[in-house]
Amino acid sequence: MATVGGIANPTGFAIPIECAILHFSEPVLVFGLSGSMSVNITSPVFKADPFPFYARLRAETPVFTVKLPDKRTAWLITRYDDVVAVLKDERFAKDRFKVLSPGQLAKQPWIPESFMPLVHNMLDRDGADHVRLRALVHKAFTPRVVEQMRLRIESLTNKLFDAVERRGKMDLIRDFALPLPTTIIAEVLGVDPRDRHKFHRWSSSMLVATSSKWGLLRALPQIMAFMRYIRKLIRSRCAVPRDDLITMLIQAEESGDKLSEDELLAMVFLLLFAGHETTVNLIGNATLALLGHPREFEKLRRDPALMKSAVEELLRFDGPLETPRSALRVRI
Numbered sequence: 001m002a003t004v005g006g007i008a009n010p011t012g013f014a015i016p017i018e019c020a021i022l023h024f025s026e027p028v029l030v031f032g033l034s035g036s037m038s039v040n041i042t043s044p045v046f047k048a049d050p051f052p053f054y055a056r057l058r059a060e061t062p063v064f065t066v067k068l069p070d071k072r073t074a075w076l077i078t079r080y081d082d083v084v085a086v087l088k089d090e091r092f093a094k095d096r097f098k099v100l101s102p103g104q105l106a107k108q109p110w111i112p113e114s115f116m117p118l119v120h121n122m123l124d125r126d127g128a129d130h131v132r133l134r135a136l137v138h139k140a141f142t143p144r145v146v147e148q149m150r151l152r153i154e155s156l157t158n159k160l161f162d163a164v165e166r167r168g169k170m171d172l173i174r175d176f177a178l179p180l181p182t183t184i185i186a187e188v189l190g191v192d193p194r195d196r197h198k199f200h201r202w203s204s205s206m207l208v209a210t211s212s213k214w215g216l217l218r219a220l221p222q223i224m225a226f227m228r229y230i231r232k233l234i235r236s237r238c239a240v241p242r243d244d245l246i247t248m249l250i251q252a253e254e255s256g257d258k259l260s261e262d263e264l265l266a267m268v269f270l271l272l273f274a275g276h277e278t279t280v281n282l283i284g285n286a287t288l289a290l291l292g293h294p295r296e297f298e299k300l301r302r303d304p305a306l307m308k309s310a311v312e313e314l315l316r317f318d319g320p321l322e323t324p325r326s327a328l329r330v331r332i
């Protein structure tokens with residue numbers, strides 16, 4: 001039997017294959033364990049309780065073939081050790097533009113040329129490229145910046161809950177989970193408070209862009225407005241530096257190397273996007289899990305010192321990134 005990074009490959013593909021832990025933004029047909037079952041793993045019904053299905057995959061077919069909406073084949077890997085093996089295996093890459101053949105690249109979903117800086121962000125880079133960007137960003141994420149975030153997060157949380165108390169009811173996502181990360185990220189970056197409502201709008205449109213096949217088209221005007229705004233912000237901070245993360249990113253220098261304007265744009269986009277959806281989903285999932293486990297909830301209420309381990313466990317129990325996209329291709 002062929003193996004991928006030491007993982008048994010029951011499908012027996014003998015060609016290079018795109019692989020692995022994928023983020024599905026479209027209905028995906030999953031060819032069943034017996035070859036006859038099909039499941040839409042992005043449907044709300046499936047997402048409401050995907051765990052029995054994953055448990056069955058883990059037990060019976062740990063490397064599972066799926067068809068993407070654009071007809072590409074991918075594998076769904078569900079066992080912890082296998083996932084760790086893939087993540088550590090350098091034959092799996094993040095940067096698809098470096099590993100796919102021109103023919104395969106031609107079949108990739110269309111992305112306007114002007115959006116390429118967003119696509120080439122640090123999250124989708126490998127090796128030396130990734131190390132370089134990481135080292136530069138690291139310079140801006142100082143302990144002082146992180147500590148300031150903590151204080152501000154606490155005070156914003158109190159403010160949001162004061163408003164809820166006055167109203168006597170709340171929509172958790174709208175009134176807390178969404179405004180918290182977007183406001184904090186906008187503030188840390190140095191976005192003018194008068195423009196923050198635009199940031200909320202742009203964050204939402206980024207989610208629309210990845211939520212369906214036509215999402216990108218629908219979100220085009222908003223994404224372009226976001227890019228124009230950030231480029232203007234970068235240029236204004238180049239001219240007049242301030243005490244904010246954009247200025248720090250502009251000034252970050254490692255061995256004479258600096259981030260280009262496109263790289264700065266990509267980094268701002270990544271911070272907004274990576275820090276946003278994850279946090280919203282974690283707050284939502286965690287609250288739901290606690291409400292569904294009243295004894296654990298009560299324990300936590302009585303002993304807030306348990307909070308740190310509770311957050312770890314809630315991340316594990318029903319994680320905000322159900323299937324993080326990751327790997328690419330490997331010769332088997």
Ligand code: HEM
Nearest residue numbers: 122123134185270271274275278279282320321324325326
């Ligand atoms: C509950 C909250 C969060 C979770 C669960 C989470 C999870 C993750 C995961 C799993 C990755 C790796 C993805 C991969 O390699 O495919 C990642 C990367 C990243 N996240 Fe988060 N994240 C969270 C919040 C944030 C926040 C608040 C920010 C910043 C504002 C952020 C910024 C980033 C960045 C910049 C990367 C890329 C790191 C690199 O490539 O070296 N994340 N996150």
